[in-house]
Amino acid sequence: MAKIAVLGYGTVGSGVAEVLDVNGACVEDSAGEKIEIKYILDLRDFPGDKHESQVVHDFDVILNDPEIEVVCETMGGIEPAFTFEKKALESGKSVCTSNKELVAAHGPELVELAKKNNVSYLFEASVGGGIPVLRSMNDSIRHERLDSITGILNGTTNYILTKMDQEGADFDAVLKVAQDKGYAERNPEADIEGHDACRKTAILASIMSGQFVKHDDIYTEGITKITGEDFEYARELNMAIKLLGSCKREDGKFFAMVAPFLIPFDNSLSMVNGVFNAIDVHGNMLGDVMYYGKGAGKKATASAVVADVIDIVRHKGKHIDWNLRNVPAEVAPINDDIRNFFVRCDASAETGAKELFGDVKQVKSDKVSGEFAFITPEMTEKDFKEKYEKLRGVRSYLRLL
Amino acid sequence: MAKIAVLGYGTVGSGVAEVLDVNGACVEDSAGEKIEIKYILDLRDFPGDKHESQVVHDFDVILNDPEIEVVCETMGGIEPAFTFEKKALESGKSVCTSNKELVAAHGPELVELAKKNNVSYLFEASVGGGIPVLRSMNDSIRHERLDSITGILNGTTNYILTKMDQEGADFDAVLKVAQDKGYAERNPEADIEGHDACRKTAILASIMSGQFVKHDDIYTEGITKITGEDFEYARELNMAIKLLGSCKREDGKFFAMVAPFLIPFDNSLSMVNGVFNAIDVHGNMLGDVMYYGKGAGKKATASAVVADVIDIVRHKGKHIDWNLRNVPAEVAPINDDIRNFFVRCDASAETGAKELFGDVKQVKSDKVSGEFAFITPEMTEKDFKEKYEKLRGVRSYLRLL
Secondary structure: OEEEEEEOOOHHHHHHHHHHHHOHHHHHHHHOOOEEEEEEEOOOOOOOOOOHHHEEOOHHHHHOOOOEEEEEEOOOOOOOHHHHHHHHHHOOOEEEEOOHHHHHHHHHHHHHHHHHOOOOEEOHHHOOOOOOHHHHHHHOOOOOOEEEEEEEOOHHHHHHHHHHHHHOOOHHHHHHHHHHHOOOOOOOHHHHOOHHHHHHHHHHHHHHHOOEOOHHHOEEOOOOOOOHHHHHHHHHOOEEEEEEEEEEEEOOEEEEEEEEEEEEOOOHHHHOOOOEEEEEEEEOOOEEEEEEEEOOOHHHHHHHHHHHHHHHHHOOOOOOOOOOOOOEOOOOOHHHOEEOEEEEEEHHHHHHHHHHHOOOEEEOOOOOOOEEEEEOOOEEHHHHHHHHHHOOOEEEEEEEO | OEEEEEEOOOHHHHHHHHHHHHOHHHHHHHHOOOEEEEEEEOOOOOOOOOOHHHEEOOHHHHHOOOOEEEEEEOOOOOOOHHHHHHHHHHOOOEEEEOOHHHHHHHHHHHHHHHHHOOOOEEOHHHOOOOOOHHHHHHHOOOOOOEEEEEEEOOHHHHHHHHHHHHHOOOHHHHHHHHHHHOOOOOOOHHHHOOHHHHHHHHHHHHHHHOOEOOHHHOEEOOOOOOOHHHHHHHHHOOEEEEEEEEEEEEOOEEEEEEEEEEEEOOOHHHHOOOOEEEEEEEEOOOEEEEEEEEOOOHHHHHHHHHHHHHHHHHOOOOOOOOOOOOOEOOOOOHHHOEEOEEEEEEHHHHHHHHHHHOOOEEEOOOOOOOEEEEEOOOEEHHHHHHHHHHOOOEEEEEEEO
């Protein structure tokens, strides 16, 4: 019997209790022993709740109980979660968490602290919700030299982009529907400006590089400037528009960014629709492997937290190792990154565009008039931005994957 | 330093050597120690090969060397692979293999033998080539109650179906091109009749049910009867045609089968094209998770074998447990399975079809004439077959996922 504590009885925390209640027998089979919640830390009481009697308000009760082997931190936010996790690890308890904000900010430090105390720090649920991608990266493909990781990491923005594409609706209208349905927050900034995807990209980039990639070092653009016309052009190009978190190794440099991209239909990521997430990992021997599933949701996310608990229980007394050191990774400036760009400008700017960008490929759509739209040759971001700023009558641009 | 032996220096076996050579540092990081090939068993010599000096012709050299901790069986076929694997396990050596034929025939027995000898038996590469699905099922989602597993498990047939769809070409022509390109064997029966997909389905079904699902108990249909007209209708239905291996739990029964299916475009499996494989697993808490990647190929498959070696080295002295007992699983007769069917018959059979099948939904294509095509209401396979046999002028049928 392994006894655990859950910090925070909100959506994910109560989901962890539900997974353990409903799938108790399967959990026991997988872990090799029963797993029981002894404490739930929350500021609130939950009168009438099945787990009412486990609720405590003082973290020290958990910290000072030597029976507690694993602490599941499902509170979210940096503090007090960070302090609680550190104290738990220092007192010889393993920690698993769904807290992407904290993992992005302090993950490598917490992994090292776990190692020092011969316990484990796992965070499967912090990226891709229920998708079992992080453990697979650590257990099944860690011997691959990874060239790139490219992911649709935020369900809210993917839902919005999918609806804009399928219904020809504009951004604001779709956002409102998403908010009414509960797919988007009332304050949607973290999603639509790409901050949430950036956190998850930082976690993936750190695991890929083996060093700490700070989210502040990741160039991030959201989806608020995407319009219905962009999708008209995308269809002409046989491409989808998706918000991607991307990291890649190219010419000895390590790049990481978050931005909306045009993706060819023959790339599987282009087919990931609605609230689903997917992460494509490219290894030097393996080629592409893609993991797909629900990127959020109470039960799916909680199931990933429980998977971490089980992994820890299976490896009792042993540190589960990550290739992740708490030293800053060198992220190459986005200006050095090379790709094609899709540009829309006034029809009158056609000559100027051709003079500036050289051999461009025009893109036409019956549904859009008064514009000249084109794809640039491959060029650096720096070169592109300089030319884009010089071009008169520019309207918008998108990157091509 | 862990020393291993590779049995069979063919495509996969030489790939294992290549992965260990090229990715040696990553392998060492992942395993926690260096991994070295001490012996390669093959009937042939390989003069001039980098690993020439490791080649031996007598399995007993490997068996009697206490330094060998892991045996990678990459020979294929039942014998002598089965005897070699048993002897290795009995002498306290762990075994990993890409041999789907053997795993499908004797996997549960070999898992039990490994357990008895406190060593491990792993077979990631036997399903989906390089896709890390089996370890993920055992490590990350074993605590889920799985409702279904549905997979595109054979790259050759998926390549053929994709080409038929995209190019409007007929089966025989595409098969010939696939053979010329080396995507299909000169004797393609194992692929096109579904036998290979059946082996992989048997392995997945065994892991899902926790018991031995024999491939002989899995109803299997191949793709040889699919025509260009079927794809015309499929497009009208917004569906793809894919050869699926499927197992599911429904009404307390466990079903397993291999057959070509019509799959709606909004199901991600419909988008898996060419030689790629994908496996969708549905858990009670997690919902759908899909794993996608190269289902075959030297380096991808070898990478999965190396992942197994690493897992074994990480868990030295410990049996890696599967929820898989060597007792026969009860597979429900396909006759009890319920679904919709797509039927094509002569135009003159319309009245008869409506009388027999009741409320059918007609499917029309501009490109096909002289036919009446329709989708039946949901019905059991038994009911369907009885009616289909009674209908005059029937041409073909397909199942709907």
